[in-house]
Amino acid sequence: MDSITFRLNGTEVTITSPGTRRLLDVLREDFSMTAAKEGCGEGECGACSVLKDGRVVNSCMVPVGSIQGCEIVTLEGLRESEQGKRIIDAFVQSGSVQCGFCTPGMVMAAASLLAEHPRPSEAEVREGLSGNLCRCTGYDAIVRGVILASREGEGL
Amino acid sequence: MTDSYYPKSLSEALELRRETGAIPFAGGTDLMVRFRAQAGTLPKLPHPVLFLGHLEELRQISMDSSGTHIGASALLSDIGVSEHVHPMLSETVMLMASPPLRNLATLAGNIGNASPAGDAVCSLIALDASVVLASLSGERTLLLEEFITGPGKTVMKSDEFIREIVVPADQPDRYWYRKVGTRKANALSKLSLSAMATVHEHRVQDFRAAFGAVGPVVIRRRDLEAQVRGMTLDQLSRETEGIVDAYRPHIIPIDDQRSQAVYRLQASLNLLRRWIDLLMQGG
Numbered sequence: 001m002d003s004i005t006f007r008l009n010g011t012e013v014t015i016t017s018p019g020t021r022r023l024l025d026v027l028r029e030d031f032s033m034t035a036a037k038e039g040c041g042e043g044e045c046g047a048c049s050v051l052k053d054g055r056v057v058n059s060c061m062v063p064v065g066s067i068q069g070c071e072i073v074t075l076e077g078l079r080e081s082e083q084g085k086r087i088i089d090a091f092v093q094s095g096s097v098q099c100g101f102c103t104p105g106m107v108m109a110a111a112s113l114l115a116e117h118p119r120p121s122e123a124e125v126r127e128g129l130s131g132n133l134c135r136c137t138g139y140d141a142i143v144r145g146v147i148l149a150s151r152e153g154e155g156l
Numbered sequence: 157m158t159d160s161y162y163p164k165s166l167s168e169a170l171e172l173r174r175e176t177g178a179i180p181f182a183g184g185t186d187l188m189v190r191f192r193a194q195a196g197t198l199p200k201l202p203h204p205v206l207f208l209g210h211l212e213e214l215r216q217i218s219m220d221s222s223g224t225h226i227g228a229s230a231l232l233s234d235i236g237v238s239e240h241v242h243p244m245l246s247e248t249v250m251l252m253a254s255p256p257l258r259n260l261a262t263l264a265g266n267i268g269n270a271s272p273a274g275d276a277v278c279s280l281i282a283l284d285a286s287v288v289l290a291s292l293s294g295e296r297t298l299l300l301e302e303f304i305t306g307p308g309k310t311v312m313k314s315d316e317f318i319r320e321i322v323v324p325a326d327q328p329d330r331y332w333y334r335k336v337g338t339r340k341a342n343a344l345s346k347l348s349l350s351a352m353a354t355v356h357e358h359r360v361q362d363f364r365a366a367f368g369a370v371g372p373v374v375i376r377r378r379d380l381e382a383q384v385r386g387m388t389l390d391q392l393s394r395e396t397e398g399i400v401d402a403y404r405p406h407i408i409p410i411d412d413q414r415s416q417a418v419y420r421l422q423a424s425l426n427l428l429r430r431w432i433d434l435l436m437q438g439g
Contacts, residue, residue, distance in 0.1 A: 001158075002158060002160070002162070018158075018159050018160070018198055019158065019159055019160030019161075019162065019205075019207070020159045020160050020198055020199055020201055020205060021198055022188075022199070025195075025196050029196065038195050041192055041195060042188075042189045042192060043185055043188070043189060043253075043256070043257050044342050046254070046256060049256055052259070052260075055233070055259040056255060056256045056259060057256050057257075057259045057260050058185075058256045058257060058260070060188070060192075061183075061184055061185050061188045061189075061257070061260055062184070062188075062260065063160065063181075063184060063188070063199075063205070063207070065160045065162055065207060066160075066162070066181070066184065066207045066209055066210065068162055068210070069210075070210075109255065109256065112255070112256075112259075113255075127255070128255060130254050130255065130340065130341035130342070131253070131254025131255050131256040131257060131341060131342065132254075132256075
C-alpha cells in the first residue's frame with residue numbers, strides 16, 4: 001500500500017492504495033464519482049475517459065500510483081466549469097445523448113479537443129472523438145454537439 | 157511488498173531497476189491490457205512495476221547534429237506534433253490507437269513490448285533508429301533491429317531500461333507509410349509498410365522497405381535494398397517484378413484473429429509494387 005497524492009477536480013486528495021490499482025476503480029469506489037464508466041476495460045471504448053493534466057486519457061489504463069501530483073478532472077468537475085456547461089448544453093440541444101453510457105467520455109474527449117482546437121473542423125472533431133465508441137447515435141449528433149459547443153464557446 | 161515504485165529521478169529509477177528488477181512502465185497501454193483482470197480488481201502484473209512516465213528527464217524531444225532524441229517517456233501525442241520528428245514517424249504515430257491512448261503511450265513502450273505489429277517499430281527500423289539503454293553500469297546504444305529479437309523478445313537486461321530513441325538526421329528524400337487495418341482508429345495492423353528512397357537524376361541512390369506484422373520481427377532486407385540502389389528508373393521499371401519476387405520468400409506472415417497469411421503476403425507485395433510505381437512516377 002502506498003500513500004498517493006494528486007489533485008481531483010481542483011482539490012488535493014491523498015489515498016492509501018496499491019499503486020497499480022486502476023484510476024477508474026479509485027474514482028468510482030473511493031470517491032463515488034461514477035461518471036467515468038467501465039466499458040471495455042482495455043482502452044478501446046473511451047467510456048472511462050478523464051482529463052489528466054488537461055488531456056483526455058482512458059482511466060482504465062492508468063494505475064493510480066503513476067499520477068502523483070497530476071491534475072485529474074472527471075465529468076463531476078468539468079460540469080461545474082463554463083466550458084463543461086457549454087458542452088453539456090450543446091449536447092442536449094443537439095440530441096447527442098441516447099442511452100447515455102458513452103456520454104461522460106464523449107464530453108471529456110470534447111473538452112480535451114476544444115482546449116487544443118477551439119474551432120475544430122468536422123474532421124478534427126471526428127478524429128478527436130475517435131477513441132470513444134457510441135452504439136446508439138451513429139455519431140453525427142455528437143459531432144454536431146461538439147461543433148455547436150465550439151461556436152457558442154467563442155471567447156471562453 | 158509493494159506492487160510499484162515511483163522514482164523521483166532517473167538515477168533513482170536506475171537504482172530501483174537494479175535492486176528490484178521491477179518492469180519498466182511508461183504509459184502502460186500494453187501492460188494494463190495484457191494483465192487486466194476483473195473490473196474492480198488489481199491488474200495481475202507478474203512483477204512489481206517501475207513507473208517512468210512522469211520523469212521529465214525522459215520526456216524530452218530534442219535535436220542535435222546526430223539526429224532527433226526522443227525520450228523514453230515522451231507521449232505519442234507530443235511526438236506526433238513535434239517539429240523535430242521525421243514526418244514518416246509523425247504520420248505513423250498519429251495513426252496509432254486513439255487520442256486518449258496517445259496521451260499515455262510512448263515509443264519506448266511500443267519498442268519494449270516488441271510486438272511484430274508495433275507500428276512505430278516498423279517506421280523506426282526504416283529510419284535506422286537506435287535505442288539507448290541505460291543502467292547503473294552505464295549506457296549502450298543498439299540499432300533497433302538488433303534490440304528486438306522475436307515476438308515480445310528483446311536483448312534488454314534485467315537492470316536496464318530504454319532511456320531514449322535516436323533517429324539519425326540524415327534520411328532519404330522520400331517516404332511512404334501505409335498501414336492496413338480494419339478501421340482507422342484503435343485498429344492493430346494487419347500489415348504495414350514503411351518505405352523510403354532517394355532518387356537523384358533518374359537513379360535510385362537509397363532504397364529502404366520495412367514490413368510490419370508479417371513475420372516474427374519487422375522485415376527489413378538490407379541485402380535486397382543494396383540490389384536496388386544504383387538502378388536507373390528505367391531499370392527499376394523493368395526489374396519491378398524481380399524485386400517483388402525477391403521479397404516474397406522473406407514475407408512470412410501467419411493467420412491470426414486479425415487477418416490471414418495469404419492476404420498479408422499479397423497486400424504487402426502490392427504495397428511494395430505501388431511504392432516502386434510511385435518512385436517511377438516521381439510523384
